[in-house]
């Protein structure tokens with residue numbers, strides 16, 4: 001009898017891709033195929049074999065393989081795209097747009113040729129524009145192309161609030177709306193600690209400081225690392241999204257979704273609250289926004305649209 005395990009391919013075996021592959025295998029979410037360019041085939045195989053040799057220690061019955069051949073990804077249930085370049089100190093995520101858009105197109109063509117039914121999760125920056133690029137190139141329905149930003153941005157917000165209040169991270173709820181850039185919109189009205197509104201627990205000054213640190217959270221890590229960008233929290237965020245899909249969990253998670261009128265926007269991929277399950281993005285949740293929140297969101301939308309104008313021509 002054959003084993004009917006889920007298959008998850010991770011494209012890009014760099015810091016985030018390799019960490020995502022490891023976390024996915026540790027959680028026994030399915031067999032993992034790690035893919036990088038032909039020049040990196042041996043190191044990719046080596047990383048995958050090293051992860052596989054950790055499975056007996058973890059008690060995780062999954063296979064992990066490394067390759068540069070997309071035939072090995074055939075029939076994937078979920079494909080996570082982390083391929084591309086990361087920013088260096090002094091750069092913005094948007095400076096990566098041209099190089100990474102071209103990588104997205106070639107990766108997407110190979111992914112879709114071998115896994116026409118998969119859900120794709122895009123991490124590569126600038127994430128909103130890269131998710132749009134993958135959507136257009138794939139020809140997939142919008143629910144099966146999802147971008148990652150909100151789980152990570154919200155996790156940063158939760159971390160800072162938890163540290164400030166000395167309360168478990170498990171009890172902090174937050175929601176970050178908008179593009180994955182410095183104009184993202186942490187929604188304080190929808191944030192709480194164990195149901196208690198944050199405005200009851202923190203001064204406006206402290207809330208403002210946490211919002212600002214969250215917005216610049218990626219840059220803070222880039223500055224500290226000196227080369228490359230964050231990967232542990234991004235990989236944990238991707239793993240949570242993969243889990244929601246392969247276990248059909250119907251999780252309410254913020255993700256980069258294709259908007260067709262929601263939040264007053266169309267033909268745009270943007271971070272919004274969504275329900276994620278076996279069919280990918282199964283619903284977009286529209287929150288009522290105050291005038292001030294709407295203005296912050298409009299600013300974030302304008303930033304994302306200006307990056308999209310810099311996308312290379314079809």
Ligand SMILES: NC(=O)c1ccc[n+]([C@@H]2O[C@H](COP(=O)([O-])OP(=O)(O)OC[C@H]3O[C@@H](n4cnc5c(N)ncnc54)[C@H](O)[C@@H]3O)[C@@H](O)[C@H]2O)c1
Nearest residue numbers: 012013014015016036037083084085086123124125127234
């Ligand atoms: N959306 C987010 O929240 C978020 C978070 C973290 C990182 N990122 C982005 O994810 C990307 C990857 O980050 P990283 O830290 O893992 O970078 P990294 O440099 O460690 O890894 C990138 C990998 O992609 C590979 N690659 C390049 N072109 C490829 C191709 N055509 N096919 C297959 N593989 C290819 C490289 O060989 C490298 O191994 C960056 O663009 C980064 O900005 C986004």
Ligand SMILES: O=C(O)C[C@H](O)C(=O)O
Nearest residue numbers: 087093125218219229230
């Ligand atoms: O900041 C970056 O360049 C990487 C990523 O988008 C992050 O938020 O950590």
